[in-house]
Amino acid sequence: MAEVSIRKLNKMFDVTHVVKDVDLEIRDKEFVVLVGPSGCGKTTTLRMVAGLEAITSGQILIDDAVVNEVPPMDRDIAMVFQNYALYPHMSVAGNMAFGLKMRKFAKPEIETRIKRAAAILGIENLLERKPRQLSGGQRQRVALGRAIVRDPKVFLFDEPLSNLDAKLRVQMRVELKKLHERLGTTAIYVTHDQVEAMTLGDRVVVMKDGWVQQVGEPLELYNTPANRFVAGFIGSPAMNFIEATLAESGGAVVAEAPGLRLTLPGPQAARARAKAGRSVTLGIRPEDVHVATASDSPDLCFDSTVEVVEQLGSEILLDTRVGPATVVASVDPTMRIRSNDKLRLSLKPERLHLFDAETEVAI
Amino acid sequence: MIEGALWRRWVFYNIPLILFVFVLLFPFYWMIITTFRPDGELYRPWNAVNYMPFWTNNPTIEHILYLFEETNFMRWMLNTMMIAFVSTIISLFCGVLAGYALARLNFPYAGGLGTAIFVTYLVPQTLLFIPLAEIIRNFQLGDTPWSLILTYPTFLIPFCTWLMMGYFKAIPKELEECARIDGASRWKAMLYIVIPVAVPGILSSGIIAFTLSWNEFIYALVFLSSPDQKTVPVGVTSELIRGDVFFWGPLMAGALLGSIPVAIVYSFFVEHYVSGLTGSVKG
Numbered sequence: 296m297a298e299v300s301i302r303k304l305n306k307m308f309d310v311t312h313v314v315k316d317v318d319l320e321i322r323d324k325e326f327v328v329l330v331g332p333s334g335c336g337k338t339t340t341l342r343m344v345a346g347l348e349a350i351t352s353g354q355i356l357i358d359d360a361v362v363n364e365v366p367p368m369d370r371d372i373a374m375v376f377q378n379y380a381l382y383p384h385m386s387v388a389g390n391m392a393f394g395l396k397m398r399k400f401a402k403p404e405i406e407t408r409i410k411r412a413a414a415i416l417g418i419e420n421l422l423e424r425k426p427r428q429l430s431g432g433q434r435q436r437v438a439l440g441r442a443i444v445r446d447p448k449v450f451l452f453d454e455p456l457s458n459l460d461a462k463l464r465v466q467m468r469v470e471l472k473k474l475h476e477r478l479g480t481t482a483i484y485v486t487h488d489q490v491e492a493m494t495l496g497d498r499v500v501v502m503k504d505g506w507v508q509q510v511g512e513p514l515e516l517y518n519t520p521a522n523r524f525v526a527g528f529i530g531s532p533a534m535n536f537i538e539a540t541l542a543e544s545g546g547a548v549v550a551e552a553p554g555l556r557l558t559l560p561g562p563q564a565a566r567a568r569a570k571a572g573r574s575v576t577l578g579i580r581p582e583d584v585h586v587a588t589a590s591d592s593p594d595l596c597f598d599s600t601v602e603v604v605e606q607l608g609s610e611i612l613l614d615t616r617v618g619p620a621t622v623v624a625s626v627d628p629t630m631r632i633r634s635n636d637k638l639r640l641s642l643k644p645e646r647l648h649l650f651d652a653e654t655e656v657a658i
Numbered sequence: 659m660i661e662g663a664l665w666r667r668w669v670f671y672n673i674p675l676i677l678f679v680f681v682l683l684f685p686f687y688w689m690i691i692t693t694f695r696p697d698g699e700l701y702r703p704w705n706a707v708n709y710m711p712f713w714t715n716n717p718t719i720e721h722i723l724y725l726f727e728e729t730n731f732m733r734w735m736l737n738t739m740m741i742a743f744v745s746t747i748i749s750l751f752c753g754v755l756a757g758y759a760l761a762r763l764n765f766p767y768a769g770g771l772g773t774a775i776f777v778t779y780l781v782p783q784t785l786l787f788i789p790l791a792e793i794i795r796n797f798q799l800g801d802t803p804w805s806l807i808l809t810y811p812t813f814l815i816p817f818c819t820w821l822m823m824g825y826f827k828a829i830p831k832e833l834e835e836c837a838r839i840d841g842a843s844r845w846k847a848m849l850y851i852v853i854p855v856a857v858p859g860i861l862s863s864g865i866i867a868f869t870l871s872w873n874e875f876i877y878a879l880v881f882l883s884s885p886d887q888k889t890v891p892v893g894v895t896s897e898l899i900r901g902d903v904f905f906w907g908p909l910m911a912g913a914l915l916g917s918i919p920v921a922i923v924y925s926f927f928v929e930h931y932v933s934g935l936t937g938s939v940k941g
Contacts, residue, residue, distance in 0.1 A: 347835050367838045374839045380832035384854045393850070394840035445840070 297358045297371075297448035297481050298323050299344065304353035306339050306505075313339050315505040317353070321483065326475050328484045328496035331528070336505040337485045338453055344483060345451050346370050357448060368397070373442035374451040377458060379434045381426035387437050388422040394445045405444075412443040415474070432463045439471075443478065450482040456491065468494060489529050493517070501525045523655040526578050526648055532612060535584070537577040537620045538652065541570050550577055550649075554618025558594035560644035566658050567649055575658065578648035581612065584624035587641035595644055601636045615640065689917075692910035693721055700906050721907030722915070731912060733886050734893035739919065741803050741889060742871040745810035749867050752811065753818025754860060758848060760819065761826035762834070772823055779816035786812070787880050794881055805881035806889070810871045817870070818863045825859030826852065861927050869920050890916040 299321040306314035314336040321327050329337040342348040344355055346367035355362050362370055373394070382390050388409055395405045413419045416436045426434060435455065442450055455471075456464045472495055475482055486492055492499045493513040501508040501516065501524070509521040513529075520526035526534045539552040548564040548571065550557045557577070559567055567575070587596045599615035599622060606628070613624045613632060617640075624640055632638070649658040692700065694717040702709055725731045759765075760772045790809055799805040829852060837847035853860070878892045885897065894912035898905040 345835075345839055347838070366843070367835070368841045368843060370839075372839060374836065376832040376836060378830060378832055380830060380836040382833060382837070382851055382855070384857075393837070393842075397837075397841035397846065441836075441840070 298356075299449060299481060299483065300354070300356040300359075301340070301344070302354040302356070304340065304343065304355065305351045306336070306343060306348065307351045313505050314343070314351075317502075317505075317507055319500060319507070319510065321481060324479045324481055326482045326484065326495060326497045327500060328486060328492040328498075329500045329502060330486055330489055330492035331502035331508075333487055334504075335502040337487075337500075337502050340502075341451055341453055341483060341485045344449070345372060345374050370449075371447050372449045372451055373445045373447040374453065375438045375442050375455045377454040379426075379438040379458075381434055381437055381441075383426050386423050386425055387418065387429070387440075390426070390437055391441050391444045394441065398445075408444045408446075409440075412440045415443065415477070416440050431459050432467065435459060435467060439474070443474075446480075448481065450480050452482065452484040452486075454486055455484075457486070457488070471495060490531065493529065499529075501528060503528075519657070520578075520648065521657055523576055523578065523650040523657075526650070526657070530580055532581045532623055532625070534578045534580045534648070535620075535622045536650075537579075537617070537622070539575055539577050541567055541573055541575055543568070543571045550575065552577070552618060552620065554599075555597045555620075557597070557647075558592075559649075560595075560647065562645075563647055563649055563658075570651070570658060574652035576650040576652050576655070578650060579622075579642050579646060581623040581625040583643045583646035584622060584626075584640055585642070586624075586626055586630065587639040591641035592644075596639055596641045599638050599640050601632055601634050601638055604632055604634055613638070689910045689914050692906055693914050694718060695907070696720065697907060721911040724905075724908045725911050725915070729897050729908070729912075730886050730888070730893065731890075731915070734888050734890045735916070735919075737803060737887065738872060738889040738891075738916070741806045741810070742868050744807045745814060745871050746864055746867045748807070749811045749814035749818045750860060750864050752815045753822050753863060753867075754853070754856075756815070756819040757822025757824075758826050758852065761823045762831075762852075772820070775816045776820050779813055779820065783813065783876050787876050790877070791880055800881060801883050801887055803887070806871075806874070806877055809877050809881070810874060814867045814870060818867055821863040821866075822856070822859060825856055829855055865923060865927055868923060872916075872920055 299319075301317055301319040301321075304314055304317040305312070313334075317336075317340055319327070329340060331337050339348055343350050346362065346365060350363050357370060357372075382393065385393065391409045391412060392405050395408060400408075409422070410419070413422060416439055418433065418436050418440060421429065421433060421437070426437065429437065435458075438455070452471075456467055459467060468491060475495075484491075484495060493516075496513055498510060499513055499516055500510045503524050509516060509525045511519075516525055516529045520529065523536065527536065537552050537555065539550040539555065539557075542549050542551055548559045548567050550559060550567075558564075597617055599617045601613050601615050602621075603614035605612040605614070609628060610625045611628050611630060611632065613626060615622050615624060615638060622640070626632070650656065651658055691712065691714065695714040696716055696718045697720075699710070699714055699716070704711075756775070760768050760775075790812070794800050794805045794809070799808065833851055833855065834844075834847045837851045838844065842850060873891060874889075875891050878889045879896075882888050882892065885893070888896065890912065894909060894916065898909045898912065
């Protein structure tokens with residue numbers, strides 16, 4: 296049970312600045328996910344929390360104590376690595392016991408803890424095996440078990456699911472979630488997979504180029520992304536972006552792009568009025584685009600040509616061309632649409648996002 | 659494996675393999691057959707009617723008996739074994755620690771230092787023995803086993819360091835990091851995790867170091883002079899070649915018996931040895 300505070304954290308590798316002024320307060324029992332493309336500094340941040348990487352500047356506190364200079368062994372944390380890092384010369388039980396032996400636990404206590412952790416993870420029958428005799432999913436469980444037996448203050452996960460095949464990954468994701476609910480240990484989880492981030496995190500931290508882009512609950516990131524990067528990173532299929540120019544016409548604010556003229560709805564118009572005449576990026580998620588019907592206001596409709604039809608069963612993804620831009624729309628699977636069809640599309644006004652074209656910050 | 663027609667397999671696989679094995683094994687065969695042929699057959703001229711160099715119908719152990727009765731062979735074996743063993747242990751100990759430091763502790767100039775250590779291995783012994791002889795004399799170690807126990811590591815430590823450095827680099831860093839998070843200090847993580855995982859690598863460099871010091875010739879020839887201090891390679895060649903007279907039978911018997919301990923060491927660790935050289939660490 297612990298709180299973790301990261302304050303103005305910076306990391307330089309020689310001249311490369313990989314983590315820049317990261318501020319983060321992680322509450323007790325919280326599951327926080329750091330997500331971002333590779334090279335965004337998320338793993339380095341995690342490794343600094345673990346004590347495996349020296350801190351260039353800033354502070355890390357665990358339960359209000361600065362741990363900058365505390366070696367990993369004294370931080371009372373447990374970490375699960377991407378490649379599991381099981382000790383190949385020890386049995387599963389030996390792997391789980393190692394941390395406890397190092398901490399001089401009594402033998403009976405070690406055995407009880409191993410039994411309990413093995414029961415939680417369903418690996419009781421594997422305890423005598425060596426890591427090389429285990430499948431990927433089993434190794435993953437052992438790595439988790441090794442973290443659980445220690446009953447640490449904080450769990451650190453470094454892309455623990457990315458070496459598993461797709462099906463197993465979904466299954467382990469659910470188990471991780473259950474495990475966290477059961478144990479209630481504070482956890483920091485690093486991944487590049489936004490689906491993992493959205494499903495696992497109580498809060499998600501989106502990072503890019505060493506900067507924190509946005510911190511928030513999953514739906515907060517999804518519904519109100521702080522900038523264009525977060526908008527494009529969170530959500531699958533990704534949000535559509537259209538470069539447009541804002542103009543005022545007759546009291547309304549209009550976004551104009553080749554093949555497109557949208558009158559901005561009330562709330563967006565109010566925020567965008569000051570930017571009239573400037574370039575902006577319109578963002579709309581595929582699931583918020585639909586085939587126009589008579590009830591849609593003509594202010595929010597535009598014409599498109601279907602280029603590719605992707606049948607997913609539960610939905611159809613349409614890759615359509617609107618002027619020079621590509622707009623992906625997710626539509627009802629019962630619709631009969633073929634490529635090269637001309638379609639009139641519309642969108643949900645309240646779901647339209649605007650980003651400054653220069654700074655990429657949400658308007 | 660070569661695929662396709664039978665002749666292709668013979669031409670590209672079987673015949674080269676047979677030639678290769680023949681070239682490798684023939685000297686051993688020659689050594690063995692010479693050991694057991696009586697002198698009368700060994701010195702028979704090549705154009706004699708009953709000249710038969712590849713086989714004997716009158717095997718004898720007189721050469722082996724000669725070796726044990728007329729020379730200090732047993733003594734040489736013990737000397738060689740002791741010297742090879744102690745210098746291997748010293749070199750392994752230093753090599754493992756140095757290799758670990760060069761591979762894992764990110765201190766400045768670690769890369770350059772690693773290369774520098776390797777370069778010392780490349781300096782030929784034929785040059786080094788002259789200054790080393792001077793040093794040995796100054797420390798009054800001449801004609802003692804210590805002259806070799808202390809000089810063999812000069813080429814064995816760089817060798818072991820280099821080999822172990824490569825091996826340690828191949829071990830995933832996460833293993834050690836995980837151990838350190840699990841509560842082990844760097845020292846304990848090395849002792850309980852890294853070194854046990856590196857056992858195949860340690861065994862391979864140990865075996866090679868042992869063989870190198872077992873077979874070493876120049877230093878042993880220069881630093882040792884009295885017959886009962888000598889090692890097998892020097893003892894056999896200096897005591898069984900007198901002037902231009904070669905005692906072929908005892909010479910080959912000495913070579914045969916001298917190669918047996920190394921062969922035993924190899925066969926004992928062969929599985930570890932191969933996996934050590936190919937650097938396979940499975941997580």
